[in-house]
Amino acid sequence: MIHYIMVFTDRAKTVLEIRYLLKNEKGEVIETPEQMFHRVANYVAQAEELYQENPSEWAEKFYEIISSLRFLPNSPALMNAGKPKAQLAACFVLPVEDSIEAIFKTLKDAALILQSGGGTGFNFSHLRPKGDVVRSTGGIASGPVSFMKIFDKASDIIKQGGARRGANMGILRVDHPDILEFVRIKRFENLSNFNISVVVTDAFMDALFKDDYYPLINPRNGEVVKKLKAKEVFDEIVESTWETGDPGVIFIDTINRYNPTPHIGQIESTNPCGEQPLLPYEACILGSINLSKYVKGGSIDFQMLEHDVKIATRFLDDAIDVTHYPVPEVEKMHKGNRKIGLGVMGWADCLVELGIPYNHKKAFQLAETVMKFIKEKSHETSQELARKRGVFPNFKGSLWDKRGTMMRNATTTTIAPTGTISIIADCSSGIEPYFLLAYKQRILDTEFEIINKYLIDFAQKQGFYSEEFINELRQKGTLRGIKSVPLKIKKLFKTALEITPMQHIEMQACFQKYTDNAVSKTINLPQRTKKQEVAKIFILAYKKGLKGITVFRYGSKTGTLLKVSDAH
Numbered sequence: 142m143i144h145y146i147m148v149f150t151d152r153a154k155t156v157l158e159i160r161y162l163l164k165n166e167k168g169e170v171i172e173t174p175e176q177m178f179h180r181v182a183n184y185v186a187q188a189e190e191l192y193q194e195n196p197s198e199w200a201e202k203f204y205e206i207i208s209s210l211r212f213l214p215n216s217p218a219l220m221n222a223g224k225p226k227a228q229l230a231a232c233f234v235l236p237v238e239d240s241i242e243a244i245f246k247t248l249k250d251a252a253l254i255l256q257s258g259g260g261t262g263f264n265f266s267h268l269r270p271k272g273d274v275v276r277s278t279g280g281i282a283s284g285p286v287s288f289m290k291i292f293d294k295a296s297d298i299i300k301q302g303g304a305r306r307g308a309n310m311g312i313l314r315v316d317h318p319d320i321l322e323f324v325r326i327k328r329f330e331n332l333s334n335f336n337i338s339v340v341v342t343d344a345f346m347d348a349l350f351k352d353d354y355y356p357l358i359n360p361r362n363g364e365v366v367k368k369l370k371a372k373e374v375f376d377e378i379v380e381s382t383w384e385t386g387d388p389g390v391i392f393i394d395t396i397n398r399y400n401p402t403p404h405i406g407q408i409e410s411t412n413p414c415g416e417q418p419l420l421p422y423e424a425c426i427l428g429s430i431n432l433s434k435y436v437k438g439g440s441i442d443f444q445m446l447e448h449d450v451k452i453a454t455r456f457l458d459d460a461i462d463v464t465h466y467p468v469p470e471v472e473k474m475h476k477g478n479r480k481i482g483l484g485v486m487g488w489a490d491c492l493v494e495l496g497i498p499y500n501h502k503k504a505f506q507l508a509e510t511v512m513k514f515i516k517e518k519s520h521e522t523s524q525e526l527a528r529k530r531g532v533f534p535n536f537k538g539s540l541w542d543k544r545g546t547m548m549r550n551a552t553t554t555t556i557a558p559t560g561t562i563s564i565i566a567d568c569s570s571g572i573e574p575y576f577l578l579a580y581k582q583r584i585l586d587t588e589f590e591i592i593n594k595y596l597i598d599f600a601q602k603q604g605f606y607s608e609e610f611i612n613e614l615r616q617k618g619t620l621r622g623i624k625s626v627p628l629k630i631k632k633l634f635k636t637a638l639e640i641t642p643m644q645h646i647e648m649q650a651c652f653q654k655y656t657d658n659a660v661s662k663t664i665n666l667p668q669r670t671k672k673q674e675v676a677k678i679f680i681l682a683y684k685k686g687l688k689g690i691t692v693f694r695y696g697s698k699t700g701t702l703l704k705v706s707d708a709h
């Protein structure tokens with residue numbers, strides 16, 4: 142039994158004990174959460190020594206923001222800091238080149254990353270299509286989808302021994318000859334270790350808007366294999382997404398317009414949840430500020446936010462220096478660009494504390510104000526670090542170089558899903574609205590009932606709390622149709638399916654405007670949503686300048702691990 146001094150929910154305690162706290166050989170937990178936070182803070186602060194700074198001074202500062210649950214780094218940092226193989230990054234992208242040797246080298250690298258708790262994105266578009274020639278054997282190629290299946294099977298086996306299920310993202314360009322097979326795959330096969338996304342180009346979107354044809358190109362020789370109506374492929378994407386939640390869409394030209402290091406390479410993939418576009422062999426360490434902790438006297442305490450953003454940014458930069466990289470090529474690339482991704486969680490909680498409904502004009506304005514502030518302060522910190530520690534090694538020729546801004550990191554901001562760290566911090570995840578106000582969640586053998594703590598507080602203070610109210614809430618999950626609840630409260634606690642798709646997109650766009658990397662957000666739709674609506678959402682997302690989009694229709698089939706709560 143471990144003795145808790147800090148206050149955690151039972152659900153957080155279970156998650157911590159199963160996956161995060163250190164255990165002895167007998168499998169018994171041998172540290173408290175405070176000790177875990179010290180382990181993380183002390184380990185990462187060791188990097189300060191490299192720059193002639195005082196590690197214990199910084200360890201204390203890191204511990205203070207982490208143990209107060211105002212900032213948490215991504216799960217691998219919490220789990221692995223201080224261990225012999227301290228791999229601290231959550232996000233990776235590996236190249237998949239068109240030879241058996243290259244494919245299986247990548248599979249091996251992916252296995253090592255998965256084992257360390259990281260998630261990997263793969264773009265399979267360089268592989269020659271199914272049925273194409275294989276000169277060395279005189280045989281025929283089996284195509285990208287068949288290799289993705291091998292990666293999926295391998296992940297099944299590897300994750301059995303790991304601390305958590307690392308995830309994968311499988312990607313194919315819309316102009317690859319096997320695109321239709323890829324787009325449809327989740328309708329017929331489980332591939333439970335993969336999220337899939339189609340890389341959509343501006344040229345494809347132009348063809349779609351003109352109702353034109355576009356070419357499918359064999360990556361082996363650059364030849365046009367055939368032409369398809371853009372609308373035909375787009376409709377298939379919509380159909381599969383409507384039915385299974387996959388594929389998502391990645392707007393690659395938008396991503397590359399913001400690629401800070403085009404002289405190092407073009408971005409062709411993102412990490413598993415889509416929030417982190419990366420070059421082949423690149424990694425990123427994420428961390429999130431818990432916005433629910435900054436509401437003081439009816440407004441946001443920007444002074445405290447500035448203080449914490451600066452320390453958190455420095456923590457993430459330090460984390461790169463003390464990470465044990467499972468793959469040498471990744472170490473070189475990550476240390477060359479030094480990408481970090483500071484983001485937020487607890488956004489829905491923060492809005493409720495401020496009394497602003499998630500889909501109110503003020504919420505969208507505040508999203509921009511808060512994220513702009515975080516981005517500016519974290520860039521300022523990266524610039525200060527650059528003055529003391531030097532710019533990132535690939536700086537020369539980068540967009541930062543062209544702008545004349547010295548930076549320690551090619552990027553500093555990303556909005557992660559925060560699937561598990563938000564459970565530990567007991568806040569709403571990422572920038573998502575509440576999905577339900579009362580629900581049950583199973584973690585291994587234990588079932589937890591979660592009832593929104595802010596709602597209970599409001600109910601008690603405003604006099605609508607009763608046994609009957611809680612029972613009705615348990616049944617419905619939302620406030621819709623519960624007569625005892627004032628209209629104002631109903632508006633304040635709108636859940637994901639009561640918010641329009643356009644409002645979901647608007648919120649994603651507000652955060653994207655001030656985020657260097659991308660934003661994790663699911664556009665949750667009611668089961669009755671029509672396919673045309675999904676099509677409209679994709680087009681709006683493109684026009685709004687988003688880097689990618691994930692849509693999930695309630696009740697649609699999904700075998701995808703990151704859409705179910707037990708993934709974390």
Ligand code: CDP
Pocket residue numbers: 214215216217231232233258259260261305306307308309412413414415416427557558559560561562563708709
């Ligand atoms: O909350 P936590 O730090 O555990 O992770 P998250 O914010 O939900 O996810 C951040 C990233 O971690 C994902 O985009 C993946 O790259 C990776 N991840 C993974 O590989 N496997 C999981 N089961 C969860 C996350």
